[in-house]
Amino acid sequence: MVPVLFSLGLSVLFLSLSSFLSQKWRYEKEKLTSFECGFDPMSSSRTPFSLRFFLLALLFLVFDLEMLLLFPYIFSVSSVSVSMGVLSKVWAFVFLVILVAGLYHELNEGTLDWNKE
Structure with missing residues (x-):
């Protein structure tokens, strides 16, 4: 307890x-603006980030990881198709159904519609 x-x-x-x-930092205008080769910036460098782009990138990562999880199953099916049990095939099918259901939900929600305003 003592240590x-x-x-x-x-x-x-x-x-x-x-x-x-330590020195006290002063937040002046020059310290808060971005550096553009010694010139004052033409516009604000803090532009808002598109939420639609973020959602699309997040969906890409989720579906990419799900497909990556399916690769070992795909390679094992081609080599030992006879020895694989029915339960493993059912779980792979359930996994694919969840993947397609998520994609269907995103299509219905309009997240993948890029031109929607």
Whole structure:
């Protein structure tokens, strides 16, 4: 218990000492703007990020990982098709049904419709 309290006290001491001795940062206009070769920026560099693009990228990652999880099953089916049980085939089919149901839901929701305003 004593080493833990000693470490905690030493950490608090170093944090307070560093904040006391450090330079205070001033947030001026020059420090908050982006640097463009020494010139003032033409427009704000903090443009809003498209949520539609983010959702599309997230969906791509999800479906890509799901397909990656199917690769071992696909390769094992071609080599040992006879020895695979019915239960493994049912689980692979359920996995594909969930994948297609998710894609159908995204199509109905309009997430994949890029031109929709």
